[in-house]
Amino acid sequence: MSPYASLVGSTLAGYTLREQIGEGGTSIVFRGEHPQHGVVAVKVLKERLRHDRTAVARFLREAELGERVQHPNVVRTIEVGEVDSGLRYLATEWASGEILERYMRRNAPLPREDVARIVQQVADAVHAVHEAGIVHRDLKPDNLMYDPLTHDIKLLDFGIAAATDTSPDERLTRAGFFVGTLMYVAPEALSGELVTEAADQYSLATISYFLLTGTLPYTAKSPREMFSQLLSQPPIPLNRAKPGVQYGERVEQTIMRGLARQPSERFVDVETFARELGAALAADSAEAADRGLFARVRKLFGN
Secondary structure, three states: OOOOHHHOOOEEOOEEEEEEEEEOOOEEEEEEEEOOOEEEEEEEEOHHHOOOHHHHHHHHHHHHHHHHOOOOOEOOEEEEEEOOOOOEEEEEEOOOOEEHHHHHHHHOOOOHHHHHHHHHHHHHHHHHHHHOOEEOOOOOHHHEEEEOOOOEEEEOOOOOOEEOOOOHHHOEOOOOOOOOOOOOOOHHHHHOEOOOHHHHHHHHHHHHHHHHHOOOOOOOOOHHHHHHHHHHOOOOOHHHOOOOOOOOHHHHHHHHHHOOOOHHHOOOOHHHHHHHHHHHHHHHHHHHHHHHHHHHHHHHOOO
16 A cells, blocks of 8 residues: 555645545655546655755646646646645646556557547647747656547646756756656657757657557667667668558658657657648548558459
């Protein structure tokens, strides 16, 4: 049992914590209820970190960056605060559905039209993040909520996001460290340098690759091997990712351009990537339908 299970049923600043739904290295997430805001998500900083200046600063920064972004595909930040006991909390809009990671692990490859719809919504959310002067830096399926009934996507987390006006002195992490999730991180992030918006496009291209194939662009068996492959090898071409899964040349070219090693070789922005992929998938669907119709006609006439 989690040491924070005792918080279930308690009330923090008007938020009644009903159920623990997640736990990370620095915080615990609860489903909560509030008289005014209704069902919400409440993130609570772990008690052992309450006096850790770095942890507290990052917690507050996550809230500040989240408050900058107002978009239908981004969970709304409601408030951040501290109660008398010293616990710090961050309340956000509740997003229905399930984590995209779980959904796509069960269902990928997804139909082309579903992939196009998901990718466009994620791109819209990330574009709003970029317009607010933020690079997300940890775009991955675990940070996206997907509702299969409505097909709606919500971007959830700004835990390691960074403002693009960060000073040069703050642009590096500790030597040999990087921020992000290795399976979805852009190669340029491995230096530990504060990356540009192009890194989020790379992450979205990786998500798109998985949605279309059910696999990732690299086949590493360990973090060390993954690190090495990202730095030294090109990703596996889309149409060689999984036997029997094939797309038109335009679809493959779009995905692989989003996965280009050099940021300057990717699309001009994340919205352009999503629009091009959507158009390529639509054309691919039409061609597949034409091929199917032609095959049925030939069969009908015995040819």
